[in-house]
Amino acid sequence: MADRHWQCQKKAPGLWLGSFEAMKSPCEIWLETDERQARELTQWAAEESWRIEKKYSRFRADSVLSRLNRHTSQWQTLDIETTALLQFAGECWTLTDGLIDITIGGYMQFWRFDGHTPPPPRKQLKQQAAYVGWDKLQLKDNELFLPAGMMLDLGGIGKEYAVDAIAVTLASRLPRGGIMVNFGGDLCAIRARSDQSPWIIGVENIRSPQSSLQTIQLLQGAVATSGSSKRYAVDKRGKVLGHILNPKTGWPVAHGPASVTVVAETATQCGMLSTSAMLKGKHAEAFLSEQQVQYFIQ
Numbered sequence: 169m170a171d172r173h174w175q176c177q178k179k180a181p182g183l184w185l186g187s188f189e190a191m192k193s194p195c196e197i198w199l200e201t202d203e204r205q206a207r208e209l210t211q212w213a214a215e216e217s218w219r220i221e222k223k224y225s226r227f228r229a230d231s232v233l234s235r236l237n238r239h240t241s242q243w244q245t246l247d248i249e250t251t252a253l254l255q256f257a258g259e260c261w262t263l264t265d266g267l268i269d270i271t272i273g274g275y276m277q278f279w280r281f282d283g284h285t286p287p288p289p290r291k292q293l294k295q296q297a298a299y300v301g302w303d304k305l306q307l308k309d310n311e312l313f314l315p316a317g318m319m320l321d322l323g324g325i326g327k328e329y330a331v332d333a334i335a336v337t338l339a340s341r342l343p344r345g346g347i348m349v350n351f352g353g354d355l356c357a358i359r360a361r362s363d364q365s366p367w368i369i370g371v372e373n374i375r376s377p378q379s380s381l382q383t384i385q386l387l388q389g390a391v392a393t394s395g396s397s398k399r400y401a402v403d404k405r406g407k408v409l410g411h412i413l414n415p416k417t418g419w420p421v422a423h424g425p426a427s428v429t430v431v432a433e434t435a436t437q438c439g440m441l442s443t444s445a446m447l448k449g450k451h452a453e454a455f456l457s458e459q460q461v462q463y464f465i466q
Contacts, residue, residue: 198349213349
């Protein structure tokens with residue numbers, strides 16, 4: 169991580185912005201504190217983000233995730249953090265009736281959501297379907313058994329996990345003052361600003377990325393967005409296919425929204441709801457209206 173950098177800027181009296189890159193996203197932490205503590209906490213947050221990214225990236229051969237995917241057909245012992253993350257993944261699978269499923273790693277190896285690479289053959293995805301399904305693995309306390317052919321991918325929950333985890337630790341290290349963590353638009357305002365003025369969050373207009381579709385005024389809470397405007401494939405007829413895959417088929421859901429933004433208590437909760445809505449396709453709005461949360465669909 170020696171090539172990575174962070175910076176800290178004063179944005180107003182007593183308000184500091186720390187920034188760095190992690191998880192293929194611009195990352196920010198907003199802190200009400202003094203310069204010394206702002207710089208210390210920014211450095212910690214950056215290094216913690218890079219640690220999480222390194223540990224759970226499917227693109228790194230030395231990551232914990234890659235090690236788990238290599239050692240199938242045997243019981244593997246998990247550390248405390250990985251155990252908790254996989255237990256949360258299991259809860260997501262249950263709460264979404266299988267729509268959010270981290271065992272889609274096998275599908276993900278065939279897709280390139282770079283805006284020009286065509287989708288993989290459906291036959292290839294159909295063959296992989298036999299190795300997808302949370303109910304096919306075994307997780308007992310801190311022991312994991314992955315069947316041969318199965319691959320995990322934490323991309324659907326990893327960034328929101330990092331946002332919430334870093335926000336909680338920052339709040340414990342900074343006993344007073346506002347705190348907001350924002351990783352590429354997935355954010356958690358874990359503590360309101362001292363003067364009770366709201367954090368101002370812009371919902372990006374996907375048709376005009378330089379402008380905001382909507383402004384959210386948030387004292388405390390979280391926001392997350394799922395969408396296909398930045399990562400997508402294009403089929404032979406020129407149809408844009410989003411990067412959020414249906415775990416039943418390995419194919420993006422047809423007739424779904426281009427983008428869903430959800431406001432709730434935590435980033436992980438927002439991410440689960442926004443991704444589920446994307447996978448509901450044309451029923452996305454009906455699903456979100458039942459959840460009794462604030463949302464924006466494009």
